[in-house]
Amino acid sequence: MPQTRSFDPYTENGGTILAIAGQDFSVIAGDTRQSEGYSIQTRYAPKVFRLTDRAVLAVNGFAADGNMFVKKVKQRLEWYRHAHAKDMPLRAIARLIQTMLYAKRFFPYYVYNILGGIEEDGTGAVYSFDPVGSYEREACRAAGAAQSLVQPFLDNQIYFKNQVPAPGTTHPAYLSLPDVLSIVIDSFTSATERHIEVGDGLEIYIVFAKTRDLQDFETIRAKNVHLIQELTVAEDGERIFVLRRDLKKD
Amino acid sequence: MDHFPTNWGRPRNDAFDAYGTYPIQQRPNNIKDNFNGVQRTQQPIVTGTSVLAIKYKDGIMMAADNLASYGSLARFKDVQRLHAVGNHTVLGASGDMSDFQYIQSLLDDLIIEEFTEQDEHTLGPAEIHEYLSQLMYGRRSKLNPLWNSLLVGGYKDGKRFLAYVDLLGTTYSASTIATGYGSYIAQPLLRKAVEGREDTLTEREAQAILEESLLVLFYRDARSLDKYQIAKVTESGVSISESMALRTSWSFAEGIRGYGAQTQ
Amino acid sequence: MFRNTYDSDNTVFSPQGRLHQVEYALEAVKQGSAAVGLRSKTHAILLALKRSTGELASYQQKMYRIDDHVGIAIAGLTSDARVLSNFMRQQAMAERMIYNRPIPANRLVSSIADKAQVNTQEYGRRPYGVGFLVIGLDKTGPHLYEFSPSGNSYEYFATSIGARSQSAKTYLEKHYEGFADCSLEELITHGLHALRETLQQDKELSIKNTSIGILGPAGAHETGVPAQGSFRILEDEKIDVYLQSMVPKELEAPPITAPPPTAGDVDIQMTDN
Numbered sequence: 001m002p003q004t005r006s007f008d009p010y011t012e013n014g015g016t017i018l019a020i021a022g023q024d025f026s027v028i029a030g031d032t033r034q035s036e037g038y039s040i041q042t043r044y045a046p047k048v049f050r051l052t053d054r055a056v057l058a059v060n061g062f063a064a065d066g067n068m069f070v071k072k073v074k075q076r077l078e079w080y081r082h083a084h085a086k087d088m089p090l091r092a093i094a095r096l097i098q099t100m101l102y103a104k105r106f107f108p109y110y111v112y113n114i115l116g117g118i119e120e121d122g123t124g125a126v127y128s129f130d131p132v133g134s135y136e137r138e139a140c141r142a143a144g145a146a147q148s149l150v151q152p153f154l155d156n157q158i159y160f161k162n163q164v165p166a167p168g169t170t171h172p173a174y175l176s177l178p179d180v181l182s183i184v185i186d187s188f189t190s191a192t193e194r195h196i197e198v199g200d201g202l203e204i205y206i207v208f209a210k211t212r213d214l215q216d217f218e219t220i221r222a223k224n225v226h227l228i229q230e231l232t233v234a235e236d237g238e239r240i241f242v243l244r245r246d247l248k249k250d
Numbered sequence: 251m252d253h254f255p256t257n258w259g260r261p262r263n264d265a266f267d268a269y270g271t272y273p274i275q276q277r278p279n280n281i282k283d284n285f286n287g288v289q290r291t292q293q294p295i296v297t298g299t300s301v302l303a304i305k306y307k308d309g310i311m312m313a314a315d316n317l318a319s320y321g322s323l324a325r326f327k328d329v330q331r332l333h334a335v336g337n338h339t340v341l342g343a344s345g346d347m348s349d350f351q352y353i354q355s356l357l358d359d360l361i362i363e364e365f366t367e368q369d370e371h372t373l374g375p376a377e378i379h380e381y382l383s384q385l386m387y388g389r390r391s392k393l394n395p396l397w398n399s400l401l402v403g404g405y406k407d408g409k410r411f412l413a414y415v416d417l418l419g420t421t422y423s424a425s426t427i428a429t430g431y432g433s434y435i436a437q438p439l440l441r442k443a444v445e446g447r448e449d450t451l452t453e454r455e456a457q458a459i460l461e462e463s464l465l466v467l468f469y470r471d472a473r474s475l476d477k478y479q480i481a482k483v484t485e486s487g488v489s490i491s492e493s494m495a496l497r498t499s500w501s502f503a504e505g506i507r508g509y510g511a512q513t514q
Numbered sequence: 515m516f517r518n519t520y521d522s523d524n525t526v527f528s529p530q531g532r533l534h535q536v537e538y539a540l541e542a543v544k545q546g547s548a549a550v551g552l553r554s555k556t557h558a559i560l561l562a563l564k565r566s567t568g569e570l571a572s573y574q575q576k577m578y579r580i581d582d583h584v585g586i587a588i589a590g591l592t593s594d595a596r597v598l599s600n601f602m603r604q605q606a607m608a609e610r611m612i613y614n615r616p617i618p619a620n621r622l623v624s625s626i627a628d629k630a631q632v633n634t635q636e637y638g639r640r641p642y643g644v645g646f647l648v649i650g651l652d653k654t655g656p657h658l659y660e661f662s663p664s665g666n667s668y669e670y671f672a673t674s675i676g677a678r679s680q681s682a683k684t685y686l687e688k689h690y691e692g693f694a695d696c697s698l699e700e701l702i703t704h705g706l707h708a709l710r711e712t713l714q715q716d717k718e719l720s721i722k723n724t725s726i727g728i729l730g731p732a733g734a735h736e737t738g739v740p741a742q743g744s745f746r747i748l749e750d751e752k753i754d755v756y757l758q759s760m761v762p763k764e765l766e767a768p769p770i771t772a773p774p775p776t777a778g779d780v781d782i783q784m785t786d787n
């Protein structure tokens with residue numbers, strides 16, 4: 001007779017993440033609510049993590065798997081540092097994540113990963129993964145509870161789907177940082193309005209390429225000094241910041 | 251091909267394969283179960299109900315009643331569900347009590363090992379919580395969970411710590427946490443009473459908040475008891491109270507249909 | 515060829531109660547170029563002299579980062595050092611995985627000392643041919659330890675291992691009482707002075723042959739150091755400023771005349787405790 005197990009090793013902890021790549025920057029964001037069923041477990045459980053000065057990983061799905069996965073990725077990156085005395089490049093981290101996810105193909109990490117950061121050629125990049133490791137590089141991606149709310153919005157705002165440029169003009173190839181930040185914040189305030197598992201707090205990580213002029217960012221930073229924190233470790237390299245905001249808590 | 255006839259299984263099993271549709275090599279073999287001699291926890295047996303904990307001015311405070319139930323039977327009425335781990339940490343458990351007592355023995359061993367190092371490094375609540383998270387997640391990943399929801403509270407190096415971990419390895423930290431039934435009934439009460447007042451609540455106020463929540467739980471949770479203990483962890487260490495009794499009042503029940511004498 | 519009987523097997527005592535193979539291992543440490551370690555109230559530092567096999571070869575790495583809060587300098591067989599440092603890294607990572615805390619440095623040193631001890635007692639093994647200076651930073655402050663192939667480990671205010679390390683120790687013994695209140699720069703200068711004592715007659719410290727490992731808050735000449743003062747290894751141009759700070763040897767107060775270390779009969783023995 002087939003045996004049934006009553007123990008289900010998975011749960012779903014809600015929340016949403018998204019990332020958008022600019023020409024020479026990358027923005028990775030996630031809300032901070034953790035829930036199970038209709039209960040909010042905590043209003044502050046980070047889902048977005050700095051891996052290196054040029055790589056940020058957002059994880060969404062089953063929180064216990066997510067935290068363990070991030071911990072293991074970080075330890076693999078530490079071994080890479082021991083062996084090579086430098087940080088792993090973004091595209092290599094992406095491939096590492098795919099092999100680590102696929103290694104558990106038949107007892108998967110129930111998490112959707114989005115990796116954002118700066119490539120070795122200085123371009124902003126976003127990689128998105130499914131739980132068993134399929135991945136691709138994209139310009140933007142939303143995942144998690146409110147993916148179905150946010151992704152169509154991004155398709156419209158980032159890829160200009162269903163928009164017709166004014167006669168004689170074209171859509172811009174890349175969006176500016178202020179535009180991207182506005183889109184991220186609007187995505188989360190909207191998702192908070194319409195999805196019960198999204199809310200409480202928002203963490204937006206911003207990674208800048210080495211060569212980027214930070215003038216536009218510094219104006220934003222000056223207006224939000226208490227909200228923005230720099231996480232860069234090494235000098236003369238990519239720079240990484242986190243912007244923390246409140247979302248509605250109801 | 252397996253040449254041992256004893257492993258071929260019975261050629262006909264009317265309940266399973268009444269018309270002998272399986273070719274011989276695909277017939278179910280004679281293994282009695284899928285456990286290979288190993289049993290895994292599929293459900294909790296003797297269980298404890300909610301644990302409540304909050305942060306307050308001087309540290310953290312945790313409460314749990316003294317009941318261990320066997321299904322709906324109130325089986326053991328003098329069980330301690332709060333456990334001191336070293337000098338800075340208290341652990342509270344709901345769920346399977348035998349799994350909890352196993353965890354206690356693991357932690358006691360750990361604390362002894364740490365003590366025998368005789369250096370200035372001791373395990374604080376954060377380290378204990380991380381250890382338990384790895385333990386619980388490791389066991390769930392072997393599909394052999396320790397069937398508990400645990401609260402870890404503590405105070406070390408001037409910092410309060412309060413966090414949760416359960417049988418799936420799910421973790422989180424907050425200024426008020428309640429497990430089990432308490433997460434539905436007590437948690438809203440605790441949040442209302444504590445959030446934003448973590449640094450001003452006195453010990454008396456904190457205790458009153460927990461006792462009020464235990465009382466509500468006792469009225470509504472059929473697996474709870476009116477006998478409970480409260481643990482606090484502060485600068486000066488861990489203390490777990492003797493068992494105390496809730497002061498219940500049933501007079502209000504008079505007016506409620508289904509409780510008091512019915513007029514019609 | 516054999517200098518001693520009772521030395522073909524490390525598990526057999528000589529009639530004098532010595533383990534000759536273990537003592538030879540300690541000799542291997544002395545073949546390695548010197549490393550110096552010292553600490554103040556705020557910092558622990560390592561300095562090491564790198565060797566190269568010739569003009570065409572690079573300099574051998576003498577320092578390894580174990581974790582943010584632990585670094586080592588080695589003297590002896592580099593390949594043995596890689597085995598042990600790898601083990602230390604694994605231990606440090608396991609501590610972070612299980613307890614999410616930096617591993618206490620004293621326990622890390624004990625764990626490799628225990629490994630080394632096994633090699634002095636089990637048949638068919640050989641002792642490690644490498645010695646370590648280990649610096650660690652934890653909430654009880656900066657620490658400096660020595661690990662040796664005999665399975666011993668000690669904590670020090672300042673010490674040195676490797677070739678002609680006795681000369682460096684002589685310098686350190688003369689000055690160590692002032693180290694506690696030193697700034698990082700002063701501490702490094704002391705370290706360089708001590709390391710200089712281990713040089714051969716016609717050699718001097720240069721940006722090519724010197725490594726400096728630091729634990730503790732950023733010094734006046736440093737930038738980009740994380741607030742917690744993570745372990746970093748300075749080499750090449752970055753150490754020029756410190757080399758410049760050295761007082762030329764002629765101007766220095768005449769060093770205490772220590773008996774020059776003679777290669778053969780330095781007293782090597784395993785301590786009883």
